[in-house]
Amino acid sequence: MTPHRTPPLALALIVAAGGALTLALAGCTGIQDALSQxxxxxxxxxxxxxxxxxxxxxxxxxxxxxxxxxxxxxxxxxxxxxxxxxxxxxxxxxxxxxxxxxxxxxxxxxxxxxxxxxxxxxxxxxxxxxxxxxxxxxxxxxxxxxxxx
Structure with missing residues (x-):
């Protein structure tokens, strides 16, 4: 059986998306202000x-x-x-x-x-x-x- 490897670029995108989700869920006013201008x-x-x-x-x-x-x-x-x-x-x-x-x-x-x-x-x-x-x-x-x- 061949082990499955996630390509490095895909892994980076998954991590970045998870980070963005974490920031969005945190409800940080600064982030909300920056996005809403x-x-x-x-x-x-x-x-x-x-x-x-x-x-x-x-x-x-x-x-x-x-x-x-x-x-x-x-x-x-x-x-x-x-x-x-x-x-x-x-x-x-x-x-x-x-x-x-x-x-x-x-x-x-x-x-x-x-x-x-x-x-x-x-x-x-x-x-x-x-x-x-x-x-x-x-x-x-x-x-x-x-x-x-």
């Missing part, structure tokens, strides 16, 4: 976000904590999920019919399609969550116009 970041509170993040969030409550952001690099597309017990500032945000949805999503964020109303805060739309707020930019032109009025 999205960047996820976490901030402890509002001061931390304002100090380290280069995107303006004019509606951000001062008591915001446990902040998670997701962005598309080199664009204005962003999403923010945070904990807060504060209401949004009425001078900055106006409740409107939802016309938009996030382009990038924080996995722990709410289903924004379940909300018929959101707050328009300039370029941002913001939906209430059980523990705070979930905002995205850009929003629709209609939402932005209503925020300015």
């Amino acid at each position: 999205e960047t996820t970041a976490e901030f402890s509170d509002a001061a931390d976000l304002e100090a380290r993040w280069d995107t303006s969030v004019p509606w951000l409550p001062a008591d915001a904590t446990a902040i998670v952001t997701k962005t598309k690099p080199d664009s204005d597309i962003a999403t923010v999920l945070l904990r807060s017990g504060s209401a949004l500032d009425a001078a900055t945000c106006t409740e409107v019919d939802r016309e938009s949805a996030p382009t990038v999503n924080v996995p722990e964020g709410p289903d924004v399609y379940a909300a018929s109303r959101v707050f328009a805060c300039g370029d941002w739309s913001v939906a209430a969550t059980d523990q705070g707020w979930y905002g995205w930019t850009p929003n629709s032109a209609g939402e932005k116009e209503q925020a300015a009025s």
Whole structure:
């Protein structure tokens, strides 16, 4: 009987595929971000976000904590999920019919399609969550116009 040998190239491909599978199963955010061309970041509170993040969030409550952001690099597309017990500032945000949805999503964020109303805060739309707020930019032109009025 002749022993069966796997050709070296086939063996290398099997090992590489197994490694890719292992990485995919690990659920590593860095790998997911690299493949999706999205960047996820976490901030402890509002001061931390304002100090380290280069995107303006004019509606951000001062008591915001446990902040998670997701962005598309080199664009204005962003999403923010945070904990807060504060209401949004009425001078900055106006409740409107939802016309938009996030382009990038924080996995722990709410289903924004379940909300018929959101707050328009300039370029941002913001939906209430059980523990705070979930905002995205850009929003629709209609939402932005209503925020300015």
